Amino acid sequence: MTKKSKFIYLTIIIFFTAAAIAGLKHKRKKILRKRSSKKSIEIPVKAPPFSEGIYPCSECHDDLEVNYKRRKLVDEHDNIVLKHDEKNRWCLDCHSAAKRNWLHLAGGKLVSFKESYKLCGQCHGPKLRDWKRGVHGKRTGYWNGKKKYLLCVHCHNPHDPKFKPLKPLPPPVRQENIK
Amino acid sequence: MTTNDKHNKTDKFKKFTRKNFLETAASAAGFMLTGCKFDSSLEELFRQKFRTLSEAEKKEIIDRLEKKYSKKYGKKFKVSRKEPIEGTLFGYALDLSRCIGCRRCVYACVKENNQSRKPQIHWIQVLQMEDEKGTDLFHSDVHYNPPKVPEEGHFYMPVACQQCRNPQCTTVCPVKATWQEPDGIVVVDYNWCIGCRNCMAACPYGARHFNWGEPHIPQDEINPNTHYLGNRPRMKGVVEKCTFCIQRVRIGKYPSCVEICPVGARKFGNLLDPESEIRYILKNKRVFVLKEELNTQPKFYYFFGI
Numbered sequence: 098m099t100k101k102s103k104f105i106y107l108t109i110i111i112f113f114t115a116a117a118i119a120g121l122k123h124k125r126k127k128i129l130r131k132r133s134s135k136k137s138i139e140i141p142v143k144a145p146p147f148s149e150g151i152y153p154c155s156e157c158h159d160d161l162e163v164n165y166k167r168r169k170l171v172d173e174h175d176n177i178v179l180k181h182d183e184k185n186r187w188c189l190d191c192h193s194a195a196k197r198n199w200l201h202l203a204g205g206k207l208v209s210f211k212e213s214y215k216l217c218g219q220c221h222g223p224k225l226r227d228w229k230r231g232v233h234g235k236r237t238g239y240w241n242g243k244k245k246y247l248l249c250v251h252c253h254n255p256h257d258p259k260f261k262p263l264k265p266l267p268p269p270v271r272q273e274n275i276k
Numbered sequence: 277m278t279t280n281d282k283h284n285k286t287d288k289f290k291k292f293t294r295k296n297f298l299e300t301a302a303s304a305a306g307f308m309l310t311g312c313k314f315d316s317s318l319e320e321l322f323r324q325k326f327r328t329l330s331e332a333e334k335k336e337i338i339d340r341l342e343k344k345y346s347k348k349y350g351k352k353f354k355v356s357r358k359e360p361i362e363g364t365l366f367g368y369a370l371d372l373s374r375c376i377g378c379r380r381c382v383y384a385c386v387k388e389n390n391q392s393r394k395p396q397i398h399w400i401q402v403l404q405m406e407d408e409k410g411t412d413l414f415h416s417d418v419h420y421n422p423p424k425v426p427e428e429g430h431f432y433m434p435v436a437c438q439q440c441r442n443p444q445c446t447t448v449c450p451v452k453a454t455w456q457e458p459d460g461i462v463v464v465d466y467n468w469c470i471g472c473r474n475c476m477a478a479c480p481y482g483a484r485h486f487n488w489g490e491p492h493i494p495q496d497e498i499n500p501n502t503h504y505l506g507n508r509p510r511m512k513g514v515v516e517k518c519t520f521c522i523q524r525v526r527i528g529k530y531p532s533c534v535e536i537c538p539v540g541a542r543k544f545g546n547l548l549d550p551e552s553e554i555r556y557i558l559k560n561k562r563v564f565v566l567k568e569e570l571n572t573q574p575k576f577y578y579f580f581g582i
């Protein structure tokens with residue numbers, strides 16, 4: 098074998114090996130991509146309904162002067178008992194006084210009711226982070242595809258967010274009574 | 277010979293199934309066995325293990341089962357034999373700081389997976405524990421029944437099959453009727469199980485359940501969407517267990533306990549997908565497995581979301 102043909106053979110071998118490795122890598126990437134649920138579609142479950150006749154707020158509030166004084170509400174909304182850091186907060190910390198149908202963040206930025214989770218996330222940062230990744234809260238649908246997720250307010254009443262106790266389903270039959 | 281006699285003879289012959297044969301052989305060897313009757317046909321006696329069958333043979337068996345179940349329950353049955361999805365290894369995580377012990381998961385599982393209502397079989401056991409004692413299995417209570425849960429001073433730990441990477445139940449099975457699938461689900465071939473219950477003794481989590489009696493499920497409650505290795509109706513004398521809802525997860529759905537849990541304590545996904553919910557939990561939360569010291573290496577994790 099001449100020097101020249103040796104060189105040619107070597108080049109060909111190197112070329113094919115490189116091509117094979119690249120091919121394998123590509124395949125692996127493809128599999129990984131297929132597995133990844135990153136691009137999965139996430140659909141919010143319809144926001145829970147407001148109490149009847151309560152929204153839009155502007156309907157009544159547009160004609161009322163804003164009273165900034167912290168107080169117990171007696172004429173309206175008296176069914177709302179705030180149990181959510183109530184010592185430090187009240188209505189206008191979350192509800193906007195300037196634009197009645199909106200909420201607002203601590204910095205004043207307006208947030209619609211559809212995005213109320215942003216408001217929750219101001220204090221509950223780690224929870225918001227977990228929720229965005231599907232780890233806090235409930236998801237249904239497909240683990241590798243379309244999922245439905247719930248908003249904070251589906252499970253937590255924003256005025257009284259602690260999850261309410263439930264009646265448990267019946268305990269299992271005691272072993273000695275299984276027939 | 278009268279026709280009646282002939283009939284009796286074939287009947288007798290039919291009853292001579294593989295299981296009966298094994299039972300007789302085993303009891304001759306001095307084993308204590310269940311002595312249950314099985315309704316397998318002759319073909320089932322001579323058939324090979326499901327895993328080693330050809331496509332055509334599998335199809336035939338599935339068709340026969342579908343017909344049998346449809347007739348028995350008066351509903352059109354589907355018995356799937358869907359294979360694992362490439363590149364999946366299933367994992368589960370349960371948030372102990374969320375679970376309130378409401379047992380919704382227990383009954384969703386019973387319904388989805390056609391567990392016997394009478395005698396009762398529950399694949400999920402929710403254990404009530406005392407805050408002071410921590411995860412103390414020995415002093416846990418499965419029969420708690422207050423008007424409302426959670427009860428003050430208690431937390432709850434649902435336990436079902438931990439889907440071990442290193443399962444002891446499969447290694448002790450003398451007939452290899454139970455094994456781990458490539459996607460990590462430990463399954464049972466009910467038609468191959470001889471009911472010796474070795475696996476139940478080997479499982480450190482009490483996750484396997486035996487059909488001591490003929491399982492009974494009301495016709496209107498039966499779930500006709502089944503998988504051969506999962507929730508298809510079982511018979512007396514076989515062992516069953518959680519399969520992560522194999523009939524659901526192999527078509528991409530979440531297990532039904534995940535979907536029912538009102539507090540979102542249950543998380544499920546692909547351990548091989550770095551973007552999955554389950555991997556996020558493993559990376560960011562304080563996670564533990566039950567009875568770690570036994571080296572069963574569960575793919576079922578408990579964590580504290582708070």
Ligand code: SF4
Pocket residue numbers: 374375376377378379380381382402432434536537538539540541542
């Ligand atoms: S449904 Fe959820 S909260 Fe209720 S017992 Fe099961 S895991 Fe716990």
